[in-house]
Amino acid sequence: MYLSETPMMTKISPLLAALCLGLATPALASDTKTSAPTLEWDSAELEQALAHVAQGNPEEGQRLHHYLYCSACHGTDGNSPSRNWPSLTGQKPDYVMKTLLDYKQNMRRDHYRKANLMTQVAQLLDTRQMADLAAFYARQPAPVVPPQTNHKLAKQGARLAQQGDDKRGIAACSGCHGEKGESGITPDTPALAGQTPEYFIQSMKMYKSGMRTSDVGGVMRMFAQPLKDSEIVALAHYYASLGNAQASARLAQTEAR
Numbered sequence: 001m002y003l004s005e006t007p008m009m010t011k012i013s014p015l016l017a018a019l020c021l022g023l024a025t026p027a028l029a030s031d032t033k034t035s036a037p038t039l040e041w042d043s044a045e046l047e048q049a050l051a052h053v054a055q056g057n058p059e060e061g062q063r064l065h066h067y068l069y070c071s072a073c074h075g076t077d078g079n080s081p082s083r084n085w086p087s088l089t090g091q092k093p094d095y096v097m098k099t100l101l102d103y104k105q106n107m108r109r110d111h112y113r114k115a116n117l118m119t120q121v122a123q124l125l126d127t128r129q130m131a132d133l134a135a136f137y138a139r140q141p142a143p144v145v146p147p148q149t150n151h152k153l154a155k156q157g158a159r160l161a162q163q164g165d166d167k168r169g170i171a172a173c174s175g176c177h178g179e180k181g182e183s184g185i186t187p188d189t190p191a192l193a194g195q196t197p198e199y200f201i202q203s204m205k206m207y208k209s210g211m212r213t214s215d216v217g218g219v220m221r222m223f224a225q226p227l228k229d230s231e232i233v234a235l236a237h238y239y240a241s242l243g244n245a246q247a248s249a250r251l252a253q254t255e256a257r
């Protein structure tokens, strides 16, 4: 065990209780900064930071996921129960580890202030715990197809995702995120299959406006730039539709009972 139960509980409970009730903690309420962060990774630093991922223990990650109330927002198994929070099941461990480091280092601030919430949460984690959590999420299958997925819009997004648009310098998303959004080209490229459209859209808008600078070398900022809002929405529904269909069917059956 890496944490002593009592100090951690007293440290985290007021924060999470407030967050879960939808109230801002004093720290969040007074935090009105909206300017873009300036901190950015260089590839060598990132590689070094991600060396811990290999040691991640999924059992310990599962315990932490519940113990630290990650489950309250991201779902019992990391499959988000709400359109407001991203799903984490099936996410690539290197990406999760990098992202938790991003939050901890304040690289993912945004004007919706949702990222600020995770920035506070990540302060409580050390790199070993991050690696354990990452191993737990990676072990689960991709998230279910979110209920709000619009399959008509999904069809519109498919072409752009698979072929990109040469004229506007947009590479095929699938070239990096995988044919089925399962991720691919590098371990820190996130899976997108089954992600909630709201979170996807928000992320793309953050890249487009330059608010989210966590993408090494600015790749996502570059591809998001020429996209119209309607295209971002179609892409979001396309990737949502690639969620785990079998798990979705099982869920529908259980709910029908």
Ligand code: HEC
Binding pocket: 016, 019, 020, 065, 068, 069, 070, 071, 072, 073, 074, 084, 085, 086, 088, 096, 099, 100, 108, 110, 114, 115, 117, 118, 121, 133, 190, 202
């Ligand atoms: C009160 C709700 C809440 C709690 C508790 C919470 N999260 Fe989050 N989490 C969010 C929200 C909202 C986002 C999206 C923030 C953004 O827009 O950057 C997020 C984003 C993330 C991401 C990034 C997802 C991605 O695809 O980039 C990771 C990883 C994550 N959370 C892990 C955790 C872990 C681990 C814990 C527990 C230690 C936790 N979260 C606790 C709400 C929560």
Ligand code: HEC
Binding pocket: 098, 160, 161, 170, 171, 172, 173, 174, 175, 176, 177, 185, 188, 189, 190, 192, 200, 203, 204, 213, 214, 215, 216, 219, 220, 223, 235
């Ligand atoms: C050259 C490779 C590459 C291409 C092409 C690419 N991406 Fe990405 N994408 C990445 C990487 C790497 C990240 C992680 C960046 C970070 O850590 O913020 C990312 C992050 C994202 C995220 C944020 C996911 C999350 O969980 O927060 C979304 C959404 C996304 N990409 C969508 C797209 C779409 C849509 C396209 C096509 C228009 C695309 N990407 C093309 C490499 C790529």
